[in-house]
Amino acid sequence: MNSREITTQISKAADFLNLKKWDYGASFSNDYSVQVDKGEPKQLKASQKQILTIRVWNQSNLVGITTTSDISESGIKKALKQANIASDFGNKNESTEFSPLAKDPIKVREVKKTNPVGIKKLLTVLREAEVKLLESHESIKSVPYNGLSESFFERVYANSEGAFRSYSKSQAALYLYARAEEKNKKPRSSGSVKLGYGADDIDIESCIKEASNKTISHLNYSSIKTDKYLICFSPESFLTIINAFSSMFNARSIIDGVSLSNKNSIGEKLSTEALNIYDDGLHEKNISSTPFDGEGTPTKRLCLINRGRIENFIHSESTARIFKTTPTGHAGLGSKVSVSPDWIVVEKSEENFDLKTSLDHSTYEGEFVYIEELNAIHAGVRASQGSFSLPFDGWLYKNGNKISIESATVAGDIKYLLKNIVNIESSQELTTSGISPHVWVDELSITGDA
Amino acid sequence: MLSSQIKSNEIIFGSCNKDLLEEIIFYGIGLGADFVEIFIENTDNSSVLAEEDFITSVSPSFGRGAGIRIFKGKKDGFVSTNDLTKHGLMRSVSQAIEMLDITDIKREVFNGLNKHRDYSLSKKKWINEVPSIHEISEKLLVSTKSLKKNNKIITRKGSYSRNLQEVIIASSDGTYVSDIRLHQTVGLNVIASDAQYRSSGSRRFGSSGMPNEFRLWDHEKAANDVFESSMNMLYADYVDAGQMPVVLANKFGGVIFHEACGHLLETTQIERGTTPFENKLNEKIAHESVTAIDEGISEGSFGSLSVDDEGMEPEKSVLIKDGILKKFISDRAGELRTGHKRTGSGRRQNYSFAAASRMRNTYIAKGEHSKEDLINSISEGLYCKSMGGGSVGATGQFNFAVEEGYLIKNGKLTSPVKGATLIGEAKEVMPKISMCGNDLELAPGFCGSISGSVNVTVGQPHIKVDSITVGGR
Numbered sequence: 072m073n074s075r076e077i078t079t080q081i082s083k084a085a086d087f088l089n090l091k092k093w094d095y096g097a098s099f100s101n102d103y104s105v106q107v108d109k110g111e112p113k114q115l116k117a118s119q120k121q122i123l124t125i126r127v128w129n130q131s132n133l134v135g136i137t138t139t140s141d142i143s144e145s146g147i148k149k150a151l152k153q154a155n156i157a158s159d160f161g162n163k164n165e166s167t168e169f170s171p172l173a174k175d176p177i178k179v180r181e182v183k184k185t186n187p188v189g190i191k192k193l194l195t196v197l198r199e200a201e202v203k204l205l206e207s208h209e210s211i212k213s214v215p216y217n218g219l220s221e222s223f224f225e226r227v228y229a230n231s232e233g234a235f236r237s238y239s240k241s242q243a244a245l246y247l248y249a250r251a252e253e254k255n256k257k258p259r260s261s262g263s264v265k266l267g268y269g270a271d272d273i274d275i276e277s278c279i280k281e282a283s284n285k286t287i288s289h290l291n292y293s294s295i296k297t298d299k300y301l302i303c304f305s306p307e308s309f310l311t312i313i314n315a316f317s318s319m320f321n322a323r324s325i326i327d328g329v330s331l332s333n334k335n336s337i338g339e340k341l342s343t344e345a346l347n348i349y350d351d352g353l354h355e356k357n358i359s360s361t362p363f364d365g366e367g368t369p370t371k372r373l374c375l376i377n378r379g380r381i382e383n384f385i386h387s388e389s390t391a392r393i394f395k396t397t398p399t400g401h402a403g404l405g406s407k408v409s410v411s412p413d414w415i416v417v418e419k420s421e422e423n424f425d426l427k428t429s430l431d432h433s434t435y436e437g438e439f440v441y442i443e444e445l446n447a448i449h450a451g452v453r454a455s456q457g458s459f460s461l462p463f464d465g466w467l468y469k470n471g472n473k474i475s476i477e478s479a480t481v482a483g484d485i486k487y488l489l490k491n492i493v494n495i496e497s498s499q500e501l502t503t504s505g506i507s508p509h510v511w512v513d514e515l516s517i518t519g520d521a
Numbered sequence: 522m523l524s525s526q527i528k529s530n531e532i533i534f535g536s537c538n539k540d541l542l543e544e545i546i547f548y549g550i551g552l553g554a555d556f557v558e559i560f561i562e563n564t565d566n567s568s569v570l571a572e573e574d575f576i577t578s579v580s581p582s583f584g585r586g587a588g589i590r591i592f593k594g595k596k597d598g599f600v601s602t603n604d605l606t607k608h609g610l611m612r613s614v615s616q617a618i619e620m621l622d623i624t625d626i627k628r629e630v631f632n633g634l635n636k637h638r639d640y641s642l643s644k645k646k647w648i649n650e651v652p653s654i655h656e657i658s659e660k661l662l663v664s665t666k667s668l669k670k671n672n673k674i675i676t677r678k679g680s681y682s683r684n685l686q687e688v689i690i691a692s693s694d695g696t697y698v699s700d701i702r703l704h705q706t707v708g709l710n711v712i713a714s715d716a717q718y719r720s721s722g723s724r725r726f727g728s729s730g731m732p733n734e735f736r737l738w739d740h741e742k743a744a745n746d747v748f749e750s751s752m753n754m755l756y757a758d759y760v761d762a763g764q765m766p767v768v769l770a771n772k773f774g775g776v777i778f779h780e781a782c783g784h785l786l787e788t789t790q791i792e793r794g795t796t797p798f799e800n801k802l803n804e805k806i807a808h809e810s811v812t813a814i815d816e817g818i819s820e821g822s823f824g825s826l827s828v829d830d831e832g833m834e835p836e837k838s839v840l841i842k843d844g845i846l847k848k849f850i851s852d853r854a855g856e857l858r859t860g861h862k863r864t865g866s867g868r869r870q871n872y873s874f875a876a877a878s879r880m881r882n883t884y885i886a887k888g889e890h891s892k893e894d895l896i897n898s899i900s901e902g903l904y905c906k907s908m909g910g911g912s913v914g915a916t917g918q919f920n921f922a923v924e925e926g927y928l929i930k931n932g933k934l935t936s937p938v939k940g941a942t943l944i945g946e947a948k949e950v951m952p953k954i955s956m957c958g959n960d961l962e963l964a965p966g967f968c969g970s971i972s973g974s975v976n977v978t979v980g981q982p983h984i985k986v987d988s989i990t991v992g993g994r
Contacts, residue, residue: 108792108793111595111596112596112621113792114597114598114599114875115596115597115598115599115617115620115621116598116599116600116601116875117598117599117600117601117616117617117620118600118601118602118873119601119602119603119604120601120603120873121603122584135579136579136580136581137580137581137582137583138580138581138582138584139582139583139584140584140585140586140603141583141584141585141603142603149583150583153581153583154581156581156654157579157580157581157654160569160576160579160654160655160658161579162575162576162577162578163575164575164577165577190598190619190620191620191622212794213793213794215793215794215795216793250794250795258917260914297762297763327572327676328675328676328712329676329712405578405580406570406578406579406580407570407577407578446912446914446920447910447911447912447920449910449912450909450910450911450912450920450921450922450942451920451922451942453721455676455712455719455721456719456720456721457719458939458940460922460940460941460942460992460993461920462914462918462920462942462944462992478918478944478946478990480920480942480944480992482759482762482940482942482992482993482994483994516762516993516994518762518942518944518990518991518992518993
């Protein structure tokens with residue numbers, strides 16, 4: 072069944088069951104992926120997946136939901152029946168409706184259309200990449216984590232009031248994580264991830280180069296003294312920390328009491344006036360961009376922090392209604408509708424305000440810790456409390472030299488971190504999760520060799 | 522294509538599918554596969570969320586799918602699909618064969634499937650025995666109400682999930698089994714707040730194959746435990762970083778062994794060359810007080826199974842005996858590629874993952890000491906009563922959050938501390954586990970790795986680590 076046929080089928084089955092109000096989201100995908108181990112294929116994978124989530128509203132306007140991978144006539148009927156039963160337990164305390172924007176026009180960006188290159192080509196490309204990475208430095212002994220994949224998928228949203236949205240796209244990903252070993256030293260590992268609209272679209276050479284350079288740069292390492300340091304966050308690591316605490320901008324989290332913000336936090340000063348943060352799912356560099364969310368609301372650019380102050384929250388239909396505003400295109404589709412950011416863009420505002428502009432990661436000669444990548448986010452972040460304690464890969468810059476840090480964690484509080492931003496560099500860099508410049512923060516605790 | 526000319530049949534759960542499965546396996550062998558494995562599942566899941574005094578989410582789901590794995594030599598190709606018709610399954614076999622670029626015509630012999638081993642016979646009634654949504658909702662609401670013990674508790678949540686998975690596994694070595702798996706979990710969470718102070722508390726409970734278990738769950742005891750934990754931590758100071766001895770509590774304290782050492786004993790890590798224990802069989806890798814076990818047979822434990830996802834009954838594997846490495850955790854591909862015999866540990870989240878060597882119920886065996894012996898032996902250190910999540914990096918370094926911690930001074934527990942993380946490497950920490958308590962207890966959890974998220978049990982008695990890096994402020 073294609074998406075139009077599914078809509079017709081659901082409509083017929085809903086009529087039969089006397090269900091007047093329903094919506095659904097569906098996705099269909101074909102995925103191909105390969106991994107290699109020293110030139111040999113390690114695992115070759117292909118999958119065809121389909122998933123359908125149906126919501127129905129009962130006569131008391133309570134919502135029930137069911138998800139299934141069985142998109143047959145009988146599967147759809149069963150899903151509607153189950154959703155109808157589940158609606159008896161619908162949330163009486165907070166209603167859900169269709170998004171008022173579910174029929175608004177959407178901006179569908181023109182993106183490169185690609186066709187599958189096939190498993191054999193993926194395998195050839197990855198084998199070559201592995202060889203090049205292994206040959207790039209004598210200390211690189213293996214590439215234990217690697218993969219090249221391509222996905223082709225379609226997403227659909229439709230409802231009983233005639234909204235219908237659909238889009239299809241392709242995406243590919245390459246990751247290479249190398250392991251370097253030298254005599255009498257601990258093994259060191261680092262890597263790189265690149266995305267593209269298709270396998271032919273990925274910048275393979277830069278992925279190899281980045282994985283190699285990063286791994287080699289950690290070969291000479293030393294422990295770091297436990298203390299407070301001036302920190303320079305790489306664009307990637309700063310985006311990681313902002314995403315980890317995105318509940319500060321999340322209306323769902325605020326209503327649920329798990330955010331550091333509250334309903335009255337719009338306008339609250341969090342940071343230097345030089346800081347602007349946007350959520351921009353439609354950004355031209357966002358390969359994972361989607362034109363509408365789980366409720367059919369169009370995706371859009373939204374300012375979260377303007378000159379250091381909270382400007383907007385991200386919303387679903389129901390949170391927007393509670394906050395007396397409009398949905399922002401950040402909803403999932405679930406029994407309890409989730410809200411999450413799309414693609415964060417960090418910018419320095421046009422005026423420099425009180426920034427210490429001499430802090431530039433490529434020229435600054437004083438002592439500082441450069442955090443390249445933060446790890447173990449799921450374990451080390453307490454978003455509801457604002458605290459974090461995270462292991463990281465990075466370097467200590469001292470007396471004009473830099474040395475990789477053997478093993479350390481950075482700990483602190485997100486509000487303290489934002490308040491203590493002392494510089495935002497001018498140049499932004501593109502990462503897989505957004506865009507950001509390097510950001511400098513004063514006085515964060517590092518635990519190393521105590 | 523041959524497959525398109527075949528009349529479409531379909532896998533039907535609850536019926537005999539032997540002829541169809543044999544036909545598909547013959548098809549794969551005929552195309553040059555060394556080995557063909559078919560894993561088919563049918564799921565019926567539901568979850569319920571209670572927040573404050575309301576049910577805010579009820580999410581049923583159902584689905585079905587197949588994962589087909591073809592081996593040629595040591596290479597394998599895996600295809601998953603939702604299409605359980607003969608045509609769909611054969612198309613998947615063809616796709617896997619094509620991926621492997623099989624050209625040689627040497628054909629393995631397939632003598633048909635063995636007698637059906639049906640582990641599901643006594644389990645078919647489970648679906649009617651598990652609690653109804655109504656029953657679950659009522660108990661969750663009573664539980665969240667129990668958490669409302671003072672006005673510092675600002676958020677109360679109770680969650681339940683039930684996964685019922687019916688599987689059929691057939692392969693060209695004759696394996697033909699069916700099973701039904703039932704997993705239930707229930708959890709409570711709170712956030713406490715007072716002025717600038719915030720803390721949280723959470724506990725999760727889980728069982729496998731016990732439809733009545735949720736009814737027996739002592740929600741009052743659980744609520745008291747979660748509340749007490751959040752109150753103890755509300756005004757806690759941040760811990761000072763440093764190297765120090767620590768005592769790790771039993772139950773979920775075992776997550777460190779699971780993450781930091783257990784994963785390094787899976788054959789997938791040998792295949793990758795990422796375990797420091799690869800060539801250490803029968804060598805000392807831990808303190809002599811440490812014996813560690815991985816098994817899938819403890820009745821009702823979250824990681825227990827009647828049969829693994831490759832059709833093998835799980836065994837009890839003594840991984841480390843008195844500090845000596847004795848065994849690795851292995852699956853079919855692990856045996857093929859590393860030579861370590863299968864241990865009934867081939868596991869996967871669902872049909873869309875190929876099975877891999879994964880832990881089941883993994884724990885450090887009990888020792889002879891009391892909890893007080895361990896604490897009394899430390900003049901200055903940290904007691905980790907409750908652990909949060911953690912991770913292990915590509916070079917074996919681990920990092921774990923301590924959810925509830927207390928300073929130890931002169932052999933006594935003193936003030937609560939927050940923000941602690943334990944940092945180290947398995948091969949350095951294992952020899953430093955110098956004392957094991959006599960109070961082994963297990964706790965359920967979910968483990969994410971190469972073959973998806975699977976149900977596991979972690980566990981240990983109280984243990985003492987002589988020195989470890991504690992991250993803090």
